[in-house]
Amino acid sequence: MQTPRSDRPPPHDAAxxxxxxxxxxxxxxxxxxxxxxxxxxxxxxxVIVSGLLLAREAPVALILVWAALVAATxxxxxxxxxxxxxxRTRPASHRLHLVALASLANGxxxxxxxxxxxxxxxxxxxxxxxxxxxxxxxxxxxxxxxxPRAFACYAGAALAPLAALWLWSPALPDAxxxxxxxxxxxxxxxxxxxxxxxxxxxxxxxxxEHRLRFAEQLDRAEAVSQAKTRFLASVSHDLRxxxxxxxxxxxxxxxxxxxxxxxxxxxxxxxxTGALGELLTDLLDYSKIDAGAVQxxxxxxxxxxxxxxxxxxxxxxxxxxxxxxxxxxxxAAPVYGxxxxxxxxxxxxxxxxxxxxxxxxxxxxxxxxxxxxxxxVDDTGVGIAPDQQERIFEEFYQLDTPQREHTRGLxxxxxxxxxxxxxxxxxxxxxxxxxxxxxxxxxxxVAESDTAPRMEPAxxxxxxxxxxxxxxxxxxxxxxxxxxxxxMALLLQDWGWEVMLARDAAxxxxxxxxxxxxxxxxxxRMAGGDGIELIEQVRARYGPQRILLITGEPLSAxxxxxxxxxxxxxxxxxxxxxxxxxxAALLRGEPGGARAASDAT
Amino acid sequence: xxxLVVDDHPMVRTGLATLLSAMDPNVAVTSVGTWGEAAAHSxxxxxxxxxxxxxxxxxxxxxxxxAYAAFPGVPIIVVSADDDPALAxxxxxxxxxxxxxxxxxxREIVTxxxxxxxxxxxxxxxxxxxxxxxxxxxxxxxxxxxxxxxxAVARLAIHGKPNKVISRExxxxxGTVKSHLSTVFRVLxxxxxxxxxxxxxxxxxxxxY
Numbered sequence: 037m038q039t040p041r042s043d044r045p046p047p048h049d050a051a052x053x054x055x056x057x058x059x060x061x062x063x064x065x066x067x068x069x070x071x072x073x074x075x076x077x078x079x080x081x082x083v084i085v086s087g088l089l090l091a092r093e094a095p096v097a098l099i100l101v102w103a104a105l106v107a108a109t110x111x112x113x114x115x116x117x118x119x120x121x122x123x124r125t126r127p128a129s130h131r132l133h134l135v136a137l138a139s140l141a142n143g144x145x146x147x148x149x150x151x152x153x154x155x156x157x158x159x160x161x162x163x164x165x166x167x168x169x170x171x172x173x174x175x176x177x178x179x180x181x182x183x184p185r186a187f188a189c190y191a192g193a194a195l196a197p198l199a200a201l202w203l204w205s206p207a208l209p210d211a212x213x214x215x216x217x218x219x220x221x222x223x224x225x226x227x228x229x230x231x232x233x234x235x236x237x238x239x240x241x242x243x244x245e246h247r248l249r250f251a252e253q254l255d256r257a258e259a260v261s262q263a264k265t266r267f268l269a270s271v272s273h274d275l276r277x278x279x280x281x282x283x284x285x286x287x288x289x290x291x292x293x294x295x296x297x298x299x300x301x302x303x304x305x306x307x308x309t310g311a312l313g314e315l316l317t318d319l320l321d322y323s324k325i326d327a328g329a330v331q332x333x334x335x336x337x338x339x340x341x342x343x344x345x346x347x348x349x350x351x352x353x354x355x356x357x358x359x360x361x362x363x364x365x366x367x368a369a370p371v372y373g374x375x376x377x378x379x380x381x382x383x384x385x386x387x388x389x390x391x392x393x394x395x396x397x398x399x400x401x402x403x404x405x406x407x408x409x410x411x412x413v414d415d416t417g418v419g420i421a422p423d424q425q426e427r428i429f430e431e432f433y434q435l436d437t438p439q440r441e442h443t444r445g446l447x448x449x450x451x452x453x454x455x456x457x458x459x460x461x462x463x464x465x466x467x468x469x470x471x472x473x474x475x476x477x478x479x480x481x482v483a484e485s486d487t488a489p490r491m492e493p494a495x496x497x498x499x500x501x502x503x504x505x506x507x508x509x510x511x512x513x514x515x516x517x518x519x520x521x522x523x524m525a526l527l528l529q530d531w532g533w534e535v536m537l538a539r540d541a542a543x544x545x546x547x548x549x550x551x552x553x554x555x556x557x558x559x560x561r562m563a564g565g566d567g568i569e570l571i572e573q574v575r576a577r578y579g580p581q582r583i584l585l586i587t588g589e590p591l592s593a594x595x596x597x598x599x600x601x602x603x604x605x606x607x608x609x610x611x612x613x614x615x616x617x618x619x620a621a622l623l624r625g626e627p628g629g630a631r632a633a634s635d636a637t
Numbered sequence: 638x639x640x641l642v643v644d645d646h647p648m649v650r651t652g653l654a655t656l657l658s659a660m661d662p663n664v665a666v667t668s669v670g671t672w673g674e675a676a677a678h679s680x681x682x683x684x685x686x687x688x689x690x691x692x693x694x695x696x697x698x699x700x701x702x703x704a705y706a707a708f709p710g711v712p713i714i715v716v717s718a719d720d721d722p723a724l725a726x727x728x729x730x731x732x733x734x735x736x737x738x739x740x741x742x743x744r745e746i747v748t749x750x751x752x753x754x755x756x757x758x759x760x761x762x763x764x765x766x767x768x769x770x771x772x773x774x775x776x777x778x779x780x781x782x783x784x785x786x787x788x789a790v791a792r793l794a795i796h797g798k799p800n801k802v803i804s805r806e807x808x809x810x811x812g813t814v815k816s817h818l819s820t821v822f823r824v825l826x827x828x829x830x831x832x833x834x835x836x837x838x839x840x841x842x843x844x845x846y
Binding site for chain 2: 273276278279280281282284286288289290291292306312313
């Protein structure tokens with residue numbers, strides 16, 4: 037087990053690598069070149085002021101010589117430094133030697149003040165000169181920070197002659213001991229400045245190394261993350277092949293097995309392979325998103341239509357857990373985004389809501405707004421503690437609740453939700469507290485009305501009252517009048533249904549032999565028998581079916597019997613809404629409801 | 638009938654062969670693992686070719702073009718680990734007569750294979766929906782007006798068989814073949830082979846062969 041990073045000893049000092057030394061040398065060279073700009077003005081002032089003061093005692097010619105020397109070496113400094121910093125053809129460490137030489141020249145020039153003028157000056161004059169040179173040396177330390185050897189050259193060239201003059205020059209009638217003491221002081225100050233310069237260099241070097249190491253660790257972490265993504269992608273891909281093969285064998289076995297027991301086992305195997313396949317798909321999707329391989333193709337679409345579709349898909353799953361799942365939406369909400377990815381977000385949120393709600397309900401709602409519309413998923417589940425609310429979006433992280441044992445999934449759902457939301461610039465908000473349920477809110481940009489195409493008929497919820505009938509089902513319409521058949525067909529096709537037509541019982545039965553409809557709409561009156569007979573024949577041959585009987589006649593005894601027996605009957609003319617309601621009730625499995633929706637008299 | 642299975646994964650090859658034989662004892666399956674080996678069978682009158690696009694010696698849609706050329710008139714069905722509808726469309730455009738993703742519901746796979754063995758056109762329902770959601774209404778009414786014969790002609794044409802071959806196989810005149818084809822295309826409201834594939838697959842969803 038790896039020890040946590042903070043416990044491990046720091047890795048070997050990377051300072052020793054030639055590459056990092058070179059990089060550091062280049063860095064400080066840059067600093068010094070930059071600071072060269074600061075030198076001229078203070079130096080100039082110093083030269084002028086001290087020159088004026090000393091001119092009272094010392095010959096002006098010598099002062100001018102000194103000034104000329106200072107100017108010359110300053111010129112050299114200002115010219116050489118930027119060029120040295122920019123020159124990449126020579127190693128930085130070599131160039132630093134040249135900087136040191138330039139410093140040496142400057143030190144000699146500045147220090148010349150002492151040995152040019154000492155002979156002419158009294159104690160006060162010498163003290164002034166000493167102050168000027170020691171001050172200049174402090175300035176030099178600042179200017180050459182990071183290159184101690186340059187400072188050493190300067191200080192040596194400037195301070196050593198000064199100290200020597202104090203220690204050995206002919207003393208004035210005043211104290212002799214004091215002269216030597218000043219010389220010693222000068223050397224001491226020089227030494228202290230040298231120590232400070234070295235210390236500054238070391239600090240700089242450490243900071244530099246830290247930055248390097250940090251950058252390296254960042255690179256390493258990035259590489260690890262990419263490796264993980266590649267691993268996930270290849271694992272999920274490699275696992276698919278044997279899984280798919282298993283599926284093929286289950287299929288092969290199914291062609292042989294007749295007995296109920298084996299058929300049942302095969303069904304369970306199919307469920308298991310399906311579940312495994314879903315896990316792998318999750319993993320693969322996640323790795324694709326992680327690798328940035330998922331593109332959003334945004335366009336205007338109707339959020340409400342999408343919500344209804346997804347909610348319809350999840351109804352059976354919620355019902356299996358005894359949870360009512362409802363959608364509360366306005367008639368439409370045009371938004372701008374990628375419908376497939378949005379569908380994924382909603383599906384994952386519903387997955388989670390259902391998973392973590394042992395009892396209560398799950399609600400989906402859409403709240404249109406001016407610039408953003410909000411999609412909300414509420415559940416009355418276990419809730420999420422505040423300190424977990426950030427972590428649940430991490431991949432592979434799952435709440436540690438009793439539900440964990442029953443969960444399928446790898447803990448990727450919310451991580452995918454967040455990333456997809458980021459991809460499409462949706463807002464994502466979580467409100468939850470333990471025991472108080474959870475609310476996820478996703479805010480989507482609203483589509484401008486002229487860019488939102490009017491919803492395609494197959495996707496739109498039927499306009500008008502909100503009775504919803506699922507799309508894509510197949511109906512068999514049996515009626516002896518062609519106009520009625522076609523009218524029915526058009527009506528149902530408008531809902532996205534598949535329509536089969538038959539003009540009498542014989543044709544109807546023949547068609548049913550090939551294709552089984554989800555629903556039969558049978559007219560009472562037809563050639564060669566009536567609708568009820570057909571229904572009985574159908575039931576005899578194919579078992580219970582969803583059937584709606586339509587009649588234009590008043591209720592005869594026969595019809596009343598049929599109704600009493602539970603057959604839903606609609607009276608012509610049938611308007612769309614009543615038909616929808618009756619069909620919806622039938623599909624929900626409430627023949628009684630269909631009856632209520634149908635004509636009472 | 639003979640079927641060629643091209644897939645680089647040996648387990649999947651054996652699995653497909655087993656399933657096909659279990660579904661229909663008259664099916665003789667030849668399975669190969671590389672495009673090179675597949676191309677070597679170029680002359681054989683296969684009933685269908687099941688082709689995985691990820692092969693060691695040929696990758697992606699270019700393989701399809703080569704297959705379409707190497708096996709003229711034979712339906713090439715793409716079997717893919719990737720179920721991206723965009724990939725399905727690209728495959729159809731490159732000459733495939735069907736697409737089935739390596740999903741994990743065996744009943745769906747059996748339906749797909751059954752369709753292929755019966756010369757039909759298979760696309761998974763969600764792939765069709767992703768491409769042409771509004772065509773559901775058109776296809777629904779098409780179900781009502783096209784005859785089996787017309788559909789059979791259209792399917793063979795999509796598989797790449799020339800009209801002459803179709804007329805021979807079905808025992809009808811070439812002129813009739815042409816007329817059936819134009820009727821089908823007109824009724825389905827399609828303008829090219831790719832659209833025809835989607836439309837026919839949709840028709841096939843509701844009218845199993």
